[in-house]
Amino acid sequence: MDAIVAKLAARWPDARCELNHTSAYELLCATILAAQSTDRLVNTVTPALFTHWPDARALAAAPPDEVERAVHSTGFFRMKARHLLGMAQALVERHGGEVPADMESLCALPGVARKTANVVLGTVFGKDEGVVVDTHVTRLSQRLGLTRENDPTKIEKDLMAVLPRDQWRTFADRLIWHGRRVCFAKQPACGLCDLAPLCPSADTPGREGEEMKGEDVKREKGKGKGKGKAEAKTETKTGKGKANAKAKTKA
């Protein structure tokens, strides 16, 4: 584990959340929108969203159909608009319009489960309350042999058990970057992977000879034909505010 942490740190020293934001409110909105979408796509809709509704009070009073139109391109737009409005209204009613800085309060907000709460707590508040488990962290943790679980909550527990607490946030950020740039879901670029000597899934049968894809690999190989394919995130939430996050892997 120490070697994996060290190699990821050396490879991605500046890894960070790639959702554009300037406040906890904006990151909370962006992370809700990132479910079943990509950070890149979310970053194309949030500037207008934050211009129209710059804080929780403004968003809480927004017409639902306008919010739906604003987030339409990110997919699942009705559910996401409902979550955004519910979240904003809850922030106004329970927290004076501010984003709370604790796990319990965050997870009680509509559309917010542990993954989203971990993103906000770690990125904005600098708190290591847990490990962000999205589709990349799920896939890479399994490939690297760090977990045998499929359930995000159980994967998070496995990772928290083997990682020093002060590494929870940075480890997830770096693993996500590695998943987006090297260890792709369908065609992991094991030949370019710093973790290969430590990875039990390196160059497993069925992956050999596969064409490498992705922005980072393009740069490393000096070619210009690859196409980065970011994966959809999979945190969802249903019912009356209880988390039901599931991540899926195509590995």
Ligand code: SF4
């Ligand atoms: S060696 Fe291959 S499967 Fe293992 S982490 Fe690297 S890219 Fe992923």
